[in-house]
Amino acid sequence: MPETSARAEYVEELDRLEQSALDGLDLVNAALTRTLEAIEHQDIELAQLVVADDDRIDGRYLEVHQSLITLLATQSPVATDLRLIASLLHVLKNIERMGDQCVNICKVIPLSGNEPPADEEMVKRILTMGRQTRTLISQAKRSFLERDVEQARDLVRQDDVVDNLNRECFYLALAIGDDADRREWAMTMLLTARAIERIADNAVDIGEQVAFVVTGLFREFEDASHPA
Amino acid sequence: MEEKKVSATVGSSEKKEGGTEHGSESLAQTAHASHLAHEAQMGSSGATTTAPSTGRAKTIEARDVNLFYGDFHAVENVSLTIKPNKVTALIGSSGCGKTTFLRSLNRMHELTPGARVEGSITLDGEDMYAGGVDPVRVRRLVGMVFQQPNPFPTMSIYDNVASGLNLNAGKIKKSQKDEVVERSLRGSNLWEEVKDRLDKPGLGLSGGQQQRLCIARAIAIEPEVLLMDEPCSALDPVATLAIEDLIGELKSRYTIVIVTHNMQQAARASDLTAFFNLEESGKPGRLVEVGETETIFTNPTEKATEDYVSGRFG
Numbered sequence: 001m002p003e004t005s006a007r008a009e010y011v012e013e014l015d016r017l018e019q020s021a022l023d024g025l026d027l028v029n030a031a032l033t034r035t036l037e038a039i040e041h042q043d044i045e046l047a048q049l050v051v052a053d054d055d056r057i058d059g060r061y062l063e064v065h066q067s068l069i070t071l072l073a074t075q076s077p078v079a080t081d082l083r084l085i086a087s088l089l090h091v092l093k094n095i096e097r098m099g100d101q102c103v104n105i106c107k108v109i110p111l112s113g114n115e116p117p118a119d120e121e122m123v124k125r126i127l128t129m130g131r132q133t134r135t136l137i138s139q140a141k142r143s144f145l146e147r148d149v150e151q152a153r154d155l156v157r158q159d160d161v162v163d164n165l166n167r168e169c170f171y172l173a174l175a176i177g178d179d180a181d182r183r184e185w186a187m188t189m190l191l192t193a194r195a196i197e198r199i200a201d202n203a204v205d206i207g208e209q210v211a212f213v214v215t216g217l218f219r220e221f222e223d224a225s226h227p228a
Numbered sequence: 229m230e231e232k233k234v235s236a237t238v239g240s241s242e243k244k245e246g247g248t249e250h251g252s253e254s255l256a257q258t259a260h261a262s263h264l265a266h267e268a269q270m271g272s273s274g275a276t277t278t279a280p281s282t283g284r285a286k287t288i289e290a291r292d293v294n295l296f297y298g299d300f301h302a303v304e305n306v307s308l309t310i311k312p313n314k315v316t317a318l319i320g321s322s323g324c325g326k327t328t329f330l331r332s333l334n335r336m337h338e339l340t341p342g343a344r345v346e347g348s349i350t351l352d353g354e355d356m357y358a359g360g361v362d363p364v365r366v367r368r369l370v371g372m373v374f375q376q377p378n379p380f381p382t383m384s385i386y387d388n389v390a391s392g393l394n395l396n397a398g399k400i401k402k403s404q405k406d407e408v409v410e411r412s413l414r415g416s417n418l419w420e421e422v423k424d425r426l427d428k429p430g431l432g433l434s435g436g437q438q439q440r441l442c443i444a445r446a447i448a449i450e451p452e453v454l455l456m457d458e459p460c461s462a463l464d465p466v467a468t469l470a471i472e473d474l475i476g477e478l479k480s481r482y483t484i485v486i487v488t489h490n491m492q493q494a495a496r497a498s499d500l501t502a503f504f505n506l507e508e509s510g511k512p513g514r515l516v517e518v519g520e521t522e523t524i525f526t527n528p529t530e531k532a533t534e535d536y537v538s539g540r541f542g
Contacts, residue, residue: 007539007540010539011540075539076491076492077538078491078495078525078526078537078538079525079526079527079528079533079534079537079538080527080534080538081538082525082526083526083527215527216526216527
């Protein structure tokens, strides 16, 4: 017996919404790439572009969210479909937060003005964090699409790199010295590092959703309040 | 019409256990009398309310059950434990054998000419199909509510509820009968709606009320188990909700098995869900998976179950 056409449409719609939600991660990656470039070159105009462009990520969030609610209301999804929809709602929120963190960074970039960076080492680490986080975002998307729990779990390991760099930035900031301008710069850069670190954490959260879709069990890969 | 044939293999393995024969005796005779004594006591002490007597509900244990209509093998090797004070939903597409299986749980399957049962079905350890067990007794302990509400058309509301009592108890006092009728109608959440017109025909009620009348009729004789064969499929959503609420209340007193095509109803109203299907058309129905309803609808083990509950029929 072939699937009834209405049900087939529902299955197609769910596939489409998954793709559309996860493509939001490409938007985040594009925003993060620009953000890193803006940091590297202290490019205020590029930073403003990232702020303005965040509407696209928010728009994607609202649009897919609404369509998923409609599916819930009209199709009574259960089992894997239900878990997929629940996790996509979660992932959409992650994506929206990641976009917002890029905006947070881009809003503080003007502070550093056109002065040369006070500490090249710190900038270097932040750019490395950003590149590593882009890798995490791509891997989160791929592991979701491929329902690959091992790949999702590996995000924790990748995230450790980001966390360590963030800590190094903290010590570099402490050692920046007494000059008021340099300290302000270092504080701004710490906020930037922290924002990138949060983006990477959101990528790990998406990995946890992959495990939920596949196994039906939700468990945090790592619990900050109860470290292993 | 050909007489029913009940296979002699039923419960043969169970016989080795010491308690079985003893048990089937009680299924065969004692329960009837003790129930009436119980009834009389209830009456004389004035306990006419719906006070639930919890813990009475019984377990049905089906082991390697095979069901046949003549040469047609309808249900194959079903083993299923139906737990007391729980609602067990049987789901699966038409022709998968779930209704046939349901009808074997109170020996109604054998009423079809040529129908046969193999395997063992016990009620709290007592073999339902043992020789000497009166099928009428089994059906008294295991009541059935059907898809289409079927009140006796010529009877009043009162007589519909009291009908089982008249058949089972012979002469009983009018006052005692009044009490059972009221308790049963209260038990099926119908009392308030009909108490002023008990002498009116049962057929004058709405579909949902008629179904609750049939449930009152079923519980009037104090069964241990209630079987329901798509009890809401002929009802509107409001009446359906009333029946589902009622099922939720009744499970404190009875073991309930419900066959439903409405997946959301199984999800809403049952504690355990058993999924039946056919491997392919022409093959007998079989039990694919049974589990907590929540698990079946969020994370079933079998792909066939997943596809069915998700509406992916292929």
